[in-house]
Amino acid sequence: MDHDGKLLLGKETTTTQVMKPSTAFLLTNAMEDVVKIGTGTAVRFPNLSMPIAGKTGTTSDDNDLWFSGYTPYYTATIWTGYDNNRSQSDKSYHKIIWRDVMEQIHKDQKLESVPFTKPDSIVSAQICTKSGKLAVEGLCDEYIGGSTVATEYFAKGTVPTEKCDIHVKVSVCEDSGLIANQYCPPSTVTEKVFLIKDETEKTYDTPNILPKDTCDVHSAGTVLPSPGTINWGQ
Ligand SMILES: [Zn+2]
Ligand SMILES: [Zn+2]
Structure with a gap:
């Protein structure tokens, strides 16, 4: 809704499949790493276990900051920036907003932690x-x-x-x-x-890396330390 309460985007939409389920899953799997070990770790829910996939985005001088992410239940994108298009010093508050809003929605609806659906392909x-x-x-x-x-x-x-x-x-x-x-x-x-x-x-x-050369310490003439019972000859 806009600030006058006018509906901008409703549930009635036409959907179009734009990629194969296997591609979507592999992309999701890669973007789960963004949140687990990459640039998006700040969006992880502190109090709720839930798979999250997403991607950060920035423009020059950090004029725009994005995080677009999703769980098996909800998708959200947060953009932050100034009207006069200047640099932002805090580079993570868009992720904090995403985290807090999304965690609250999942908690309120008592949504269970389930993995992203893996297709048979x-x-x-x-x-x-x-x-x-x-x-x-x-x-x-x-x-x-x-x-x-x-x-x-x-x-x-x-x-x-x-x-x-x-x-x-x-x-x-x-x-x-x-x-x-x-x-x-x-x-x-x-x-x-x-x-x-x-x-x-x-x-x-x-x-x-595999050594290229063979042992240069031991050779045919090497006298081996050994019990005195062995006769090594001349
Ligand atoms: Zn190997
Ligand atoms: Zn040797």
Whole structure:
């Protein structure tokens, strides 16, 4: 209603489907992360558990601030700005307004926390976040940089078909940190999962990349510390 009580938007509307249910679900899933871990965390209800998906928006110099978001029940958009189009110093009060109004509506109606509806056209799969391919048990989950296995949703028919090919388990020598050779004492050799990657500069992955060389500490001439009962010969 406008300020004279005149109806501007009623319930009688014509609806048009503009995207596939699977696309809508995947987009919702991505925008739930905006609220869980992204730029929209301020809209989370403090006293009520409820799935929320949404997206923040700004224009140059923060002249306009938006948050458009929805729950399985309601959709709302808050815009803040000045008539004379100037910068705003408080960059989160539109999110606070969205949060307070929406939480109140859900509380007043005692709405149950339910997940967003998942259509049958959506399937989930365990993928490796490094390769984007199917996770391999014993490799991606045992990676020395930490498990890279994640459950992701896909539209049916778009699940990756290839298995991760950049995680590899090799025997390394603890003394050199390099690939074990036949002369490394068994007690220094362990199996570890590394990442296959070519780098031109250092990254977060650098310490976990597969060594190119074999052990340079142990070789045919190495004298191994051992009990005196073994004759190593000349
Ligand atoms: Zn992997
Ligand atoms: Zn060695």
